[in-house]
Amino acid sequence: DAGVIQSPRHEVTEMGQEVTLRCKPISGHDYLFWYRQTMMRGLELLIYFNNNVPIDDSGMPEDRFSAKMPNASFSTLKIQPSEPRDSAVYFCASRPMFSGGNNEQFFGPGTRLTVL
Amino acid sequence: AQSVTQLDSHVSVSEGTPVLLRCNYSSSYSPSLFWYVQHPNKGLQLLLKYTSAATLVKGINGFEAEFKKSETSFHLTKPSAHMSDAAEYFCVVSDLTGNQFYFGTGTSLTVIP
Numbered sequence: 707d708a709g710v711i712q713s714p715r716h717e718v719t720e721m722g723q724e725v726t727l728r729c730k731p732i733s734g735h736d737y738l739f740w741y742r743q744t745m746m747r748g749l750e751l752l753i754y755f756n757n758n759v760p761i762d763d764s765g766m767p768e769d770r771f772s773a774k775m776p777n778a779s780f781s782t783l784k785i786q787p788s789e790p791r792d793s794a795v796y797f798c799a800s801r802p803m804f805s806g807g808n809n810e811q812f813f814g815p816g817t818r819l820t821v822l
Numbered sequence: 823a824q825s826v827t828q829l830d831s832h833v834s835v836s837e838g839t840p841v842l843l844r845c846n847y848s849s850s851y852s853p854s855l856f857w858y859v860q861h862p863n864k865g866l867q868l869l870l871k872y873t874s875a876a877t878l879v880k881g882i883n884g885f886e887a888e889f890k891k892s893e894t895s896f897h898l899t900k901p902s903a904h905m906s907d908a909a910e911y912f913c914v915v916s917d918l919t920g921n922q923f924y925f926g927t928g929t930s931l932t933v934i935p
Contacts, residue, residue: 710865737921749912749925761921797865801920809854809873809920815865 708732710814712798718820724786727817729798730779736803739811740773740783743795755781756803788821795819824849824915828926836934841885841900843929845913848894855896856914857887860928866912872896883907908933 711730719725731738739754753763758775766773770789775781785792795818799811829844847853857869870881877889883906887898896913913926 739921739923748927749923751922754921756921799866809916810856810868810871811920811923812868813858813866818863 710798710800710812712796712814712817714817715815716818716820718822719788720822721789722787723821724784725788725792725819725821727783727796727798727819729781729783729814731781731798731800732812733779734802735800735812737801737811738775738781739799739801740781741797741799741813743797743816744793749797752783785819788819790821793819793821824853824917824922824924826855826913826915826924826926828911828913828929830929831927832930832932834932834934835903837905838902841898841903841907841931843898843911843913843931845896845898845926846894847896847913847915849915851918854916854920855887855889856916856923857881857885857896857898858912858914860910860912862909869898869911903931903933905933905935907931 713728740752741749743749752765753773755775773783795816797816798814801811825848827846852874855872858866859869860866869885870879872879872889880886885900887896889896911929915924
């Protein structure tokens with residue numbers, strides 16, 4: 707199993723530009739999560755999907771952020787327009803629906819975003 | 823509400839000596855608890871998990887953790903530190919659904935040769 711795949715691994719952009727981060731969850735996993743990691747706030751959940759449907763987006767910081775999951779094998783997190791304070795590492799994670807009481811989430815390698 | 827507190831932001835040990843990373847949790851029900859490790863510029867890797875089975879949980883790379891309900895603790899230990907253990911460690915508690923993970927602020931482990 708290839709694990710959770712994220713692309714790009716690094717992204718450097720200028721303020722005001724649109725940024726799209728991509729995630730491919732583990733095949734067969736029903737849940738997909740987007741996290742952001744910053745020095746100030748640590749790891750925080752932005753949004754999660756169940757069977758491609760957004761369930762809780764209360765962690766999305768503002769309207770500049772949007773996430774989609776058009777099918778079971780692909781999700782995007784878009785920032786438009788980007789700002790320097792969006793600089794962070796963005797993680798995608800997935801897990802199966804039924805895991806025998808084990809709620810382990812499987813994390814991707816992350817995308818390090820720098821907004822200049 | 824669920825939360826975790828990692829009591830040390832930095833821990834430094836000599837190679838070959840024991841490691842202790844401390845975590846206290848708060849949960850209104852029997853929790854699911856995890857320890858994840860993040861090596862520099864890498865993603866998060868699961869070390870071990872507690873899901874109301876045995877209170878002493880063994881994980882990868884010689885790490886283990888003991889769930890102590892009376893102390894609301896889930897400390898991570900390893901008998902002998904290796905240079906490759908140098909990383910950031912996160913204690914995590916999940917809600918009942920498993921969809922909301924509450925991360926601690928992390929403990930940075932340094933291993934001195």
